[in-house]
Amino acid sequence: MNYQKYKRVFGIVLDSVGTGAAADAAKYGDVGADTLGHVGAAYHGRLALPNLGRLGISNLRDQPLLGVAPAESPLGYYGRMAEISAGKDSMDGHWEMMGLPVKQSLATFPEGFPAEIIQKLEEFSGRRVIVNHPYSGTAVIHDYGERQLDTGELIVYTSGDSVMQIAAHEDVIPLTELYRICAYARTLLNGPDIVVGRVIARPYIGPDKDHFTRTANRRDFSLEPTGETAIDRLHQAGWDTIAIGKINDIFSGRGFVRAYHNESNLDGMDHVDEVMGQDFSGFCFANLVDFDTMYGHRRDPIGFGRALMDFDQRLGTVLDRLHDDDLLVITADHGNDPGFTGTDHTRETVPLLVYSPSMHGHGTLGTRSTFADFGATVLENFNLPTGQYGSSFLRELQ
Template structure:
C-alpha cells in the first residue's frame, strides 16, 4: 500500500554491530547497542523498541531487550558504502547521494594556511588546533578563551572543524559569521571538509562549563541532487526535524524545526504528527551522539535510549493506519570503545505501520540509499538508481 505520511527517525550514532569493513576504520569489534546493553547487565529496558524487533535485528540479542516472538515491525540492518562514518555521509547516503571520495581529515591539526586565514578574518588568535574531545578541550582552554577572546579550534577523527567560544565573550552572531567564513575555506579543491560546527558554551569556570543548544552545523552543500530534492520537486511535503536542515543545507526541506535536545525533538515529532499533510518527515535526534557517544558515557547513552523508548510509545499510539515509521541510525558511536570518535558499524532498520498484518526480517540492506528509495517508491517519485526499495516487503 502507499502511505500518506512517512516518518524517518534517525537515532544519531546508535550503531548495531561491527560492519564488514569496520577494521578499515580501526573500529573492529565496535557495537554500540550490544555494548550499552552489556554495560547495563540486562537492565536496559526498551519495551517499545523490543516489540518492534530491535533484538531480532541485532547479530546477538541485546542484554535486557528480549527477542520478539511476534515482532510488530519489519527489522533489519543497513550497511554503509560511503567513504566515511560521519553524520553527513550517513544522511546523504540515505537520501541517494553516497560520499564516494573520502573527505579531508586532520589528525595532526589544521594546516597553517587555514589557521592564519581564520585569525586574519576574525581578528582573534586560534588556540587548540588538534583532534580532541570537545568537553575536554573546552575544560582545558575555556578559561583562557574567556580572558583573551581567542577561538578554540579543534577536530576529531571525522571531517570536521569545530570552533568553540563562550557565549558571553563572543556573541553567537559573530561565532556563526566566523564559521561561515571557515566553511568558505574548505569547499575544495585543496581541502574538502564535511562540517564546520559552532560550539558555544557557557559557565563561570572549567568546572561548570556546558555546551549549549546553540550549536550550529555549517555543512558542505550537497554535491548532487538528493531524494529530498526529488520529493520536493514532485510536490511532496518534506519536514526536517533536528540537524536535518543543517546536513542538507536547507535543500529539499519545506518545513524545519531545530532541536534543543532529544526530548525537544520528540516534542516536534508529536507536533508534526498532529498536522494533516502528505509527505515525509525526516528526524535526527543527536543527543545519543553529542552527549554520550563522543563522551564515552555508556550509562548516559543507555538512559537516553530508555527516555527515547518512552516517547516512542506516544508516537506509536498516535500513528494512523496510513502512516509508516522508519527508524534507523547514521553511524555508530560505541561509548565503550577507544578514543572519542564515531565507529563504523551496521545500523538498525525498523519499519512499522499500524496497518501491518505481520512483521519480519528485511535482512542486511546496502547501501543506506535503500531507505530513501523506499520513501521515493511510496510517493511514486523516480530516483537515481541508488538503493532498492523494500516497500513491497511491508505488508
C-alpha cells in the same frame, strides 16, 4: 495528489546508535565496536526498551540485546543497513540515506588544519586561533575554556571525521559572531584542494573549567549536497518535506519546506509529536543527536542507555498516534560506541525498524547493502524514481 501507499512517512535517526561492527570495520580501526551491545552490557540486563523491543531491536541482532528479549511477533519489519560511504560521519550517513553516498574520502586533519587556513580565519575574525588539533569536545573546553574566556581567542579543533569545530564562550563571542565566523570558515573548506564535510559552531557557557557546558545553540555548516538527493526530488515533485533537529543543517537547508531546531532529544520528540498532529503529505525527517554528543563521544554507556530508555517511552506515544496511512522508519547514521576506545564515531551497521498500523505481517528485511535503501523506499512510496543508489523495500512490507 496521489500517493502509492503511505500519505506520511516519518524517519527518526537515533544519531550514533549502531548495532555492531560493519564488515569493513577493520579499515576504520573499529573491529569489536557494538554501540547497542556495549550499552546493554553496561546495564547488566536492566535496559528497559519495551517499544523498541516489540519493533524488533533484538531480533535484528546476531546476539539479542541484553535485557531486551527478541519479539516473538514483532510489530513490523526489522533489519540492518550497511554503509558504503567513504566516511563514518553524520553527513556521510544522512546523505547516503537519501541516495547520495560520499564516495571519495573527505579531508581529515590529524595534525591540525593548514597554516594558511588558520591565518585566513584569524584575519577574518580578528581573533587568534588556539589548539588546532584533534580533541574531545568536552575536554577541549575544560583545558582551554578559561583561557578563551579571558582572551577571546577561538578554540579550533577536529576529530577523526572531516570536521572543523569552533568553540567559544557565549559571553565572550556572541552567537551571531560565532555563526558568521563559521560561515566564513565554510567558504575556505569547499575545495577544490581541501573539502571538509562540516564546520560546527560549538558555543559553551559556565564560570570555570569545572562547570563549562556546551549549549543547544550548536549549528552545523555542512558541505552543500554534491548531487540530487531524495529530499530534492520529493520537494521538486511537490510533496511536503519537514526537517527536525540537525537534518536541515546537514543538507544545507536544501529541499525542506519547514524545519525545527532541537534543544535536546526530548525537545526533538516534542517536535515529532507536533508534526504528527499536522495534516500533510510527504516526508518528516528527524535526528536525535544527544546519543552522539552527550554520551557516545564522552564514552558514557550509562547515560547512553538512559537516553535510549527516555526515547523508548516517547516512542510509545508515537506508535499510538500513527495513522493507518503513516509509515515509521527508525534507524541511525553511524555508531559511536561508548564502550569502545577513543572518542570518535565507530563504523557499524545500523538498525532498521519499519512499522505502520496498517501492516498485516512482520519479518526481516535482512542486512541492506546501503543506507540508500531508506531513501529509495521513500521515493517509491511517492511514485518517484529511486535513482542510482538504493533498492526500495516498500514491496517487502506485506
